[in-house]
Amino acid sequence: MKVLLLKDAKEDDGGQDPYIRELGLFGFEATLIPVLSFEFLSLPSFSEKLSHPEGYGGLIFTSPRAVEAVELCLEKDNKTEVWEKSLKEKWSAKSVYVVGNATASLVSKLGLDTEGEKCGNAENLAEYICSREPSALPLLFPCGTLKREVLPKMLKDKGIPMESITVYRTIPHPAIQVNLNSYYSTQGVPASITFFSPSGVTYSLKHIQELSGDSMDQIKTQGPRNPERNCLQLGLRNGCADAATTFAAIGPTTARALAAQGLPVSCTADSPTPRALATGVRRALQPPGGC
Incomplete structure (x- = not known):
């Protein structure tokens, strides 16, 4: 199951980003895309x-x-x-x-x-x-x-x-749009997208909206189609319509930034750590979900 992390890579002593490693332990295939400079x-x-x-x-x-x-x-x-x-x-x-x-x-x-x-x-x-x-x-x-x-x-x-x-x-990172387009065209729709800061929401959400087309406005007014899982339905232009993606936040401030955009937040990590995020994303993606 694919997970997209909107952050830059930070290798630990083991030579791997700790978020990639922790999500991998739960069976997720995580990809990092930096959105800030x-x-x-x-x-x-x-x-x-x-x-x-x-x-x-x-x-x-x-x-x-x-x-x-x-x-x-x-x-x-x-x-x-x-x-x-x-x-x-x-x-x-x-x-x-x-x-x-x-x-x-x-x-x-x-x-x-x-x-x-x-x-x-x-x-x-x-x-x-x-x-x-x-x-x-x-x-x-x-x-x-x-x-x-x-x-x-x-x-x-x-x-x-x-x-x-x-x-x-x-x-904003100068390659946000290029990297997101490349990810969606090669990897498809991720099961979950995690935002790591309010500014990350500001700088990357517009590009996700462009990929989503008119469906984003419908999400804001109608909410998620499956409220049990609190998922965001992204009808993407690349042919992956109706694929479900959960939105996750690294902390309450980032969650509020997403909510301010009228978007549902599936998971807010209990603490800003790789293990807490991985645990939260796993809970959010397990039926019936919730975090």
Whole structure:
């Protein structure tokens, strides 16, 4: 059974994307199609802040891209040696909060210990931070242009100082349409499509709509034809009409983005991890389904 994942590949220590591996354990043939690209911003300013850990109470990372910005700062400014000799130790003495295992793994490669990775989303992480002993110094929060305001607002309401800096912006991957067309023409209709971010919904859904033709409007007004399985019926132009595809989301924020488009969500992963997604997709695709 084919599953389409709208994300870029991230190989683990075993040389395979963990989502591909976990879905494969459940008998799914998963394919990755990247839908997002990133441009890094304000790296000189961010590099300067990283050089002065004494001015901060800790770090907050809510995405792998923010960690990559740290790596770029160290490479571009030839600070890798300084990081290993002194900066890493100074930042290690402070709290480093993260969302998700993927982000935590990247932070650990910088030599820093993390906490909060099991919180699952920014809102839960904010609650976790608020439960800790607050620092008088601000937490440094490198983020993207599309960051949600939940975490900053919750920390502000609790009187926890935080300094955010925008270090990247999200843009559509230049090959979304070509890759989707190629997938559907060669692989046919997938049993499930998983979205990994609201911006991923924004940038890829229009191309799926183009493949679906007029049937997408009917879905929005009439809902899925088989409510027991909560499936999305895609009448595709390539001759695979009436094939059923479930829509899955990696988390509640992404699920809300799909719902805002009037589309049914078959499955929202219990946590943003490969195992949770694989388990959820399996439940959604097993009659009578549900997740």
